[in-house]
Amino acid sequence: MSTVELVSLLLMLGALSGLVAQWLPAAPLPLLQIALGAIVTLPHHGLHVKLDPEVFLLLFIPPLLFADGWRIPKRELYRLRRPILTLSFGLVLVTVLGVGYFVHWLIPGMPLSVAFALGAVLSPTDAVAVSAITRRLHLPAELQHILEGESLFNDASGLVALKFAVVATLTGVFSLRAAGMDLVWMALGGVAVGAALAWLFVRLRQVVTRRLPEDAILHIVVLLLLLPFATYTLAERLGVSGILAAVACGITINFADLERSEHVAERMQQQSAWNIIESTFNGMIFLLLGLQLPAIIGDGLQDHPGGAWSLLGKVVAVTLVLLGLRWLWMSVAVRRSMHTARRRGRQVSQPTPRLVAVATLAGIRGAITLAGALSIPHVLANGSPFPGRELLVFMASGSIVLTLLVAVVGLPLLLRHQPDEADAPRQREMREARVLAAQAAVETMESMDASETTWPRASLHDDVEYAEVATRIALEYHRRIEAHTPEATSAAEMQREHRLEMALRLRCLQAERAELYRLRRVHRINDHSLRELVQEVDLAEVSVRKHLQGTHSQNGGL
Incomplete structure (x- = not known):
């Protein structure tokens, strides 16, 4: 299938899934998109979509992370920074190590570095999918802000961890000390590049809109839409994290927009454009998963000769470990961090066991997980196939579907009696x-x-x-x-x-x-x-x- 045909098909299915979601409001849009893609492709046993991993990462990741950084409420991000950072970095590290060692024990043929790559792929959560499921439920506002902040930062930390795991697989060498130093350099450098490019864009926008206040609106919006891709590309060329650069750029632009209250037309066009891009790109990723699901299942079975039931059991086991680690971390680390915040005078509520369970099931894996899995290269530096890639993609895809299904069933049950006063503040x-x-x-x-x-x-x-x-x-x-x-x-x-x-x-x-x-x-x-x-x-x-x-x-x- 050519690129033009693929994009046309994804756009058509995205529009169709939106219409179906209006007829079936109880079903979350991500699940509908996965199912629709699978239904379309079943007669052909999976469409063999061949996307270059680097191009795939460049196409989907920068705009989604930029939009997350631009939209997230900064006041709550700062007020709840302790539990958010605890989830975004501490839980990511625990997930990479815990899932990595468990998968290596469960599937001895998978190298440890590849198992760590799977753990890194499964680290990011998807707040958009959570919102799609809970849009008619009463999810507490404070928990919603924590999930949004976690999703913003664990996207970046998980994908950075994935990069290290892939490099270790490609080169066969891994040094914890060198990796730590590289991580600091990549993180600080990425944030600096993102903030610097955003600052330059803001200055350029001020000059242009001062001289051409009306005619420049469309051009400014187009430049803003291209900014995430430029930021990501430049950061990667400089050897720093393009992921963190995109996030930092979005946050910086948001702060700069606070001084542009009078630019009505620009703001309205900008918000409309980002709404379309964000929903389209999220939908395209889930549709790609559905389109490739039969092929992913076939490749996974071929890469793991134990049989379909054995492979399915391993996916279930990995998903249970994933949710178990999240529940344990939420029960211990996050509750402790929120208790510390309360002791220091910040008004945050202590989570109840029910809210801990809600936060656990809300750890849905989605667009970033699939994008990270499909971004893994097909071959090593010597031309040999990347070990266990098809199995890794299958495990990641299976975890996405399972976490969505568990959340669809579990979240309405847990939030059924949640009082409506949660959104009162x-x-x-x-x-x-x-x-x-x-x-x-x-x-x-x-x-x-x-x-x-x-x-x-x-x-x-x-x-x-x-x-x-x-x-x-x-x-x-x-x-x-x-x-x-x-x-x-x-x-x-x-x-x-x-x-x-x-x-x-x-x-x-x-x-x-x-x-x-x-x-x-x-x-x-x-x-x-x-x-x-x-x-x-x-x-x-x-x-x-x-x-x-x-x-x-x-x-x-x-």
């Missing part, structure tokens, strides 16, 4: 933010006078009209209700009042948005709340500007 802070934003809009409008607005002044009663319109808008912000249609004696007066009203609304909306960004900068709200609230203001501003343009054209450009 976020709803409360959003209500407070709306009130403060409205107050900022009223204060801005009250400090203005008619001379500060751009509207047609053709009557001796301009000041009276201004006061009437300003009072009406102020009452609307206080009550948040529909504005009354102004009573006027003529169409011209109605038109002038309408334009004045739209101009005042525009200033008020800008004040609302500025206040929301200020609340985010002082950590009164998080990134999720900011994104949702600003989107409301942006949509309102787009509507107001359309009204102004329509009125302007009706008046012949006056």
Whole structure:
């Protein structure tokens, strides 16, 4: 199958899976995509998709990690940093070693370095898959933030560990001291490259948008979409971690965006583009798993002559060890870290046994796991086949499917009686933010006078009209209700009042948005709340500007 045909097929199946998910809301989208891909390819016994491992890694990993770093709420990331880092690095190390030694014992023919590579592949979790399963359940907000932060950083740490395991297999040499030094260099260098490129992009964006404020929007968004790939490629060429570079670049861009509250069109196009890219790339990875599932099963059976049931039993055993290590780590290390955080005065809740079980089953393996498995090279440096590659891909694919199935069954049972009050803090802070934003809009409008607005002044009663319109808008912000249609004696007066009203609304909306960004900068709200609230203001501003343009054209450009 050619690349063009493959991409066309994946896009078509991605759109089809989205429609099917609307008809079957109880089924998570990742499972539907895997099943749909397998159904399509079953008559052909698996589509033999041959993607270069390095190209596959470059295509899927940078945009997904960049988007994770850009979207994750930084306030909660800092507040819950101890349990997040404990999961992202401590659990990854335990998983690599525990799963690696267990697989080497379970399958003696698999080299230890390859077994460690399997452990590294299985380390990253998929918060997107968890959200797809729990979207109609009441997952506690604090746990959701921990899972998002864990998924962000264990993607990077797991894939870095995978790189070391693959290098050890390719060269047959591994030094713990040298690996530790390389890890520090790769990590610090990757973060530095990502932050530096993001800073350069931010400076370029400021210069361009200052000189070409309207025409440059599309070009800026396109450059932003290409930024993760450029960051990853440059970091890898410099010998540092392109994975961490993509994450650091996304986080840096997010902080820089806090100073661009007035760029409405750019922000709306940027968010729409990233929503499409993120959902498309995640879907393509799960569809690729489904498309190749029959071939993966066949290659796995060929690489492991023990039979299908024996191989399936090994996948189940590895998945149980994976979940067991996670449960043990959550029960001991994470509970201890959260207890330490509480003792130091930070308000974090101690997880109950039920929440520990929920967090364990929420350790779903997904897109990054499959991308990491398929990125493993087919041959060694001497041209011989990479030992146990097909078996490794099979074990990783089987663990993805099993963790998804376990979560689909287990999470609804565990969260069935979870109270709805879990999301109250976020709803409360959003209500407070709306009130403060409205107050900022009223204060801005009250400090203005008619001379500060751009509207047609053709009557001796301009000041009276201004006061009437300003009072009406102020009452609307206080009550948040529909504005009354102004009573006027003529169409011209109605038109002038309408334009004045739209101009005042525009200033008020800008004040609302500025206040929301200020609340985010002082950590009164998080990134999720900011994104949702600003989107409301942006949509309102787009509507107001359309009204102004329509009125302007009706008046012949006056």
